[in-house]
Amino acid sequence: MSTPTIEDAAPQGGNPHSAGLDAAESGKVELVTITVRIRRFNPEEHPDAVWVDYQLTVDPKIRVLDAINTIKWEQDGTLTYRRSCAHGVCGSDAMRINGKNRLACKTLIKDVNPEKPITIEPIKGLTVLKDLVVDMDPFFQAYRDVMPFLITTGNEPTRERIQSEGDVQRFEDTTKCILCAACTTSCPVFWNDGQYFGPAAIVNAHRFIFDSRDEGAEQRLEILNDREGVWRCRTTFNCTDACPRGIEVTKAIQEVKRALVTRRF
Amino acid sequence: MQVHKYDTVIVGAGGAGMRAAIESTKRSRTAVLTKLYPTRSHTGAAQGGMAAALANVEEDNWEWHTFDTVKGGDYLVDQDAAEILAKEAIDAVLDLEKMGLPFNRTPEGRIDQRRFGGHTRDHGKAAVRRSCYAADRTGHMILQTLYQNCVKEGVEFFNEFYVLDLLLAEVDGVKRTAGVVAYELATGEIHVFQAKAVIFASGGNGKFFKVTSNAHTLTGDGQAAAFRRGLPLEDMEFFQFHPTGIWRMGILLTEGARGEGGILRNKDGERFMEKYAPVMKDLASRDVVSRAIYTEIREGRGCGLDGDHVYLDLTHLPPEQLDAKLPDITEFARTYLGIEPYTDPIPIQPTAHYAMGGIPTNVQGEVLLDNDTVVPGLYAAGEVACVSVHGANRLGTNSLLDINVFGRRAGIAAAEYAATADYVELPENPAEQVVEQLERIRNGNGSERVSDIRSELQQSMDTNSMVYRTEATLKQAVEDIAALKERYKHISVMDKGKRFNTDLLEAVELGNLLDLAEVTAVSGLARKESRGGHFREDYPTRDDVNFMQHTMAYREVDADGNTSIRLDYKPVVVTRYQPMERKY
Numbered sequence: 001m002s003t004p005t006i007e008d009a010a011p012q013g014g015n016p017h018s019a020g021l022d023a024a025e026s027g028k029v030e031l032v033t034i035t036v037r038i039r040r041f042n043p044e045e046h047p048d049a050v051w052v053d054y055q056l057t058v059d060p061k062i063r064v065l066d067a068i069n070t071i072k073w074e075q076d077g078t079l080t081y082r083r084s085c086a087h088g089v090c091g092s093d094a095m096r097i098n099g100k101n102r103l104a105c106k107t108l109i110k111d112v113n114p115e116k117p118i119t120i121e122p123i124k125g126l127t128v129l130k131d132l133v134v135d136m137d138p139f140f141q142a143y144r145d146v147m148p149f150l151i152t153t154g155n156e157p158t159r160e161r162i163q164s165e166g167d168v169q170r171f172e173d174t175t176k177c178i179l180c181a182a183c184t185t186s187c188p189v190f191w192n193d194g195q196y197f198g199p200a201a202i203v204n205a206h207r208f209i210f211d212s213r214d215e216g217a218e219q220r221l222e223i224l225n226d227r228e229g230v231w232r233c234r235t236t237f238n239c240t241d242a243c244p245r246g247i248e249v250t251k252a253i254q255e256v257k258r259a260l261v262t263r264r265f
Numbered sequence: 266m267q268v269h270k271y272d273t274v275i276v277g278a279g280g281a282g283m284r285a286a287i288e289s290t291k292r293s294r295t296a297v298l299t300k301l302y303p304t305r306s307h308t309g310a311a312q313g314g315m316a317a318a319l320a321n322v323e324e325d326n327w328e329w330h331t332f333d334t335v336k337g338g339d340y341l342v343d344q345d346a347a348e349i350l351a352k353e354a355i356d357a358v359l360d361l362e363k364m365g366l367p368f369n370r371t372p373e374g375r376i377d378q379r380r381f382g383g384h385t386r387d388h389g390k391a392a393v394r395r396s397c398y399a400a401d402r403t404g405h406m407i408l409q410t411l412y413q414n415c416v417k418e419g420v421e422f423f424n425e426f427y428v429l430d431l432l433l434a435e436v437d438g439v440k441r442t443a444g445v446v447a448y449e450l451a452t453g454e455i456h457v458f459q460a461k462a463v464i465f466a467s468g469g470n471g472k473f474f475k476v477t478s479n480a481h482t483l484t485g486d487g488q489a490a491a492f493r494r495g496l497p498l499e500d501m502e503f504f505q506f507h508p509t510g511i512w513r514m515g516i517l518l519t520e521g522a523r524g525e526g527g528i529l530r531n532k533d534g535e536r537f538m539e540k541y542a543p544v545m546k547d548l549a550s551r552d553v554v555s556r557a558i559y560t561e562i563r564e565g566r567g568c569g570l571d572g573d574h575v576y577l578d579l580t581h582l583p584p585e586q587l588d589a590k591l592p593d594i595t596e597f598a599r600t601y602l603g604i605e606p607y608t609d610p611i612p613i614q615p616t617a618h619y620a621m622g623g624i625p626t627n628v629q630g631e632v633l634l635d636n637d638t639v640v641p642g643l644y645a646a647g648e649v650a651c652v653s654v655h656g657a658n659r660l661g662t663n664s665l666l667d668i669n670v671f672g673r674r675a676g677i678a679a680a681e682y683a684a685t686a687d688y689v690e691l692p693e694n695p696a697e698q699v700v701e702q703l704e705r706i707r708n709g710n711g712s713e714r715v716s717d718i719r720s721e722l723q724q725s726m727d728t729n730s731m732v733y734r735t736e737a738t739l740k741q742a743v744e745d746i747a748a749l750k751e752r753y754k755h756i757s758v759m760d761k762g763k764r765f766n767t768d769l770l771e772a773v774e775l776g777n778l779l780d781l782a783e784v785t786a787v788s789g790l791a792r793k794e795s796r797g798g799h800f801r802e803d804y805p806t807r808d809d810v811n812f813m814q815h816t817m818a819y820r821e822v823d824a825d826g827n828t829s830i831r832l833d834y835k836p837v838v839v840t841r842y843q844p845m846e847r848k849y
Contacts, residue, residue: 015530015578074714077758080766086481106600149365175406176402
């Protein structure tokens with residue numbers, strides 16, 4: 001182990017040190033003044049939505065959610081949005097940021113061009129209830145409609161079901177879904193036809209169709225063979241781009257389409 | 266105001282609430298009230314795994330797990346409860362697998378297991394592979410699997426219903442459960458739920474700390490409601506600080522990272538845990554590791570310009586292993602710190618993580634109103650409860666286990682109780698207190714801002730009630746909280762509306778946090794010893810003669826309406842393990 005001799009620099013010791021780590025640790029903050037332009041809507045007050053600008057001075061390394069919180073806590077307590085975990089695992093704060101669906105807690109200010117006004121709107125295709133809060137019920141209904149649970153027949157085994165790591169890999173990607181609706185509400189087909197199941201429901205059907213333990217694939221495929229099912233997908237890849245969990249959503253939809261044709265899964 | 270009638274009402278839809286709901290829905294007419302959509306609950310943020318002595322990859326048994334749990338809890342664990350936890354762990358994991366949970370697998374296709382802090386072979390001889398896991402998103406998989414099974418069972422959810430009050434009524438001199446009062450976020454409407462049985466499964470209260478792994482929503486709503494209705498809170502001074510939170514942000518980086526071989530290093534690159542825990546090293550229990558980190562920092566071996574953190578070093582692990590076993594936490598490091606964990610160590614510091622204390626229950630999940638009297642019809646499970654299986658310090662992977670074992674037990678017990686019990690008559694004006702509280706906040710026109718009080722509370726708790734505590738710091742915390750409670754009387758909110766008024770709710774939540782922070786500090790001040798997560802620099806050793814007992818804190822109201830906290834104590838249940846010196 002080497003002995004550090006330089007006291008004033010960032011500590012070295014036996015630790016590898018890249019420029020990225022130095023930057024992360026410097027604690028140096030260069031505050032920037034930003035404009036956050038939020039689509040506000042409160043039918044208790046006014047029937048129409050309006051854009052409202054908020055100016056604030058922040059560290060550009062904070063999350064968009066932190067900026068929104070600062071606005072709510074220091075400027076306008078009536079600003080309304082959903083949030084919980086604040087690090088991209090609960091799926092509460094999907095919103096349209098500069099025209100793209102993202103989680104506000106997984107997006108840093110510096111990455112959304114803070115020199116210009118940062119626009120924030122509710123996700124599209126679901127009824128807006130207040131500000132950034134939309135009615136999630138149709139979204140969860142579509143999810144429930146694809147029977148998103150393990151379907152088995154026969155007696156339960158005494159111990160666990162055996163499943164190879166390779167079998168897990170066939171559906172592992174789609175188990176990551178946090179039901180944030182970023183994919184479904186980025187889909188042009190869904191915007192025009194609210195009855196379309198939408199990418200998230202298909203992702204969750206995929207998660208079970210390709211699970212070697214499951215015996216309900218035929219039923220789910222029939223549901224998705226519906227007029228409002230997978231065939232509405234036009235493979236625009238918006239959903240894949242929008243997914244904050246990096247799920248290959250379009251690929252999953254294609255796999256479900258193929259399973260419908262070949263009846264192999 | 267709307268009135269609903271259900272056999273069983275469950276408050277909260279995280280792991281414990283949904284595990285309870287799956288059981289109680291089969292047996293009784295059940296409603297689940299949750300302030301979030303169920304899949305938003307913080308169970309989903311748990312990462313590293315769920316302990317069970319399956320012995321799939323090496324020799325293990327539930328007795329070793331029981332011992333580790335008791336020792337990990339620094340002998341404040343009720344040993345009968347720990348035995349149930351460890352024994353029922355095996356079925357709890359297998360049940361989840363049968364419900365569809367996609368665990369990582371061994372080459373033989375069985376559930377894979379990995380090492381975790383404080384879990385050992387044969388009473389401390391070496392680390393054992395006991396944690397059943399799904400990459401570093403085990404909590405996510407548990408939450409999704411339970412929600413999927415709730416959909417399958419047709420569980421009835423009331424989403425974004427915020428429970429503000431617990432209704433108890435005296436029948437023939439016995440305090441019994443009558444129901445709960447909830448606020449519907451979408452409309453601002455008040456709902457009274459009359460129920461034979463109520464299960465609190467509403468989660469923790471870590472949001473009174475600043476650096477925390479807890480969600481914004483973890484504000485102790487269940488604990489506060491019970492406490493205000495005269496029920497005790499047990500062991501609230503014991504709060505767990507997880508060793509590896511992202512520096513300054515507090516975002517959790519799983520102990521599984523060290524289970525996979527990650528190493529903590531100080532600024533000299535030294536693997537400092539070798540000094541503090543020669544056998545278990547980086548996998549000592551969390552309280553031990555968090556104290557070691559702060560000792561390194563205080564003695565000048567911290568990293569960075571201010572020397573205020575240490576490193577979690579994963580750079581010696583193959584990138585394929587990180588991608589397969591720790592994909593989420595490595596992504597957090599990239600997203601929030603802009604560093605590459607393949608090649609850079611990750612700056613970390615301890616982060617407020619888990620409340621060992623809570624609403625006291627017995628092993629059936631029945632809530633206690635004193636050391637041994639149950640409140641008929643009232644249950645609690647998960648982080649809101651104190652069984653106590655975690656004692657003074659919870660072992661990693663034992664909380665995902667706790668919610669499954671005791672969530673299931675509470676669900677069955679509540680539904681079985683509801684099958685034979687009668688409804689208790691609702692009090693006259695059951696929503697009176699809630700309406701009065703909400704109107705007071707909504708119409709308040711004081712000059713105090715909720716966010717100011719909350720951030721001052723968080724700052725005081727971080728400064729005074731964290732890993733190291735003394736009489737002076739805890740007194741300072743008590744004093745600060747009293748001043749903040751006074752200021753809280755003069756708050757105002759900007760949103761006066763009915764629709765999705767989250768401004769109003771944040772004010773209500775702050776009231777809960779203030780009450781619970783006070784109980785934490787007052788309980789800690791009285792505990793003049795060091796045990797598990799409660800470390801007193803002025804009393805640095807464990808004192809089994811005077812303090813091997815649970816704290817029971819009660820809210821007292823005098824004739825003038827002034828409130829204070831009265832402390833009492835409850836014996837620890839000891840079955841087979843006498844307290845020993847705790848070394849890792």
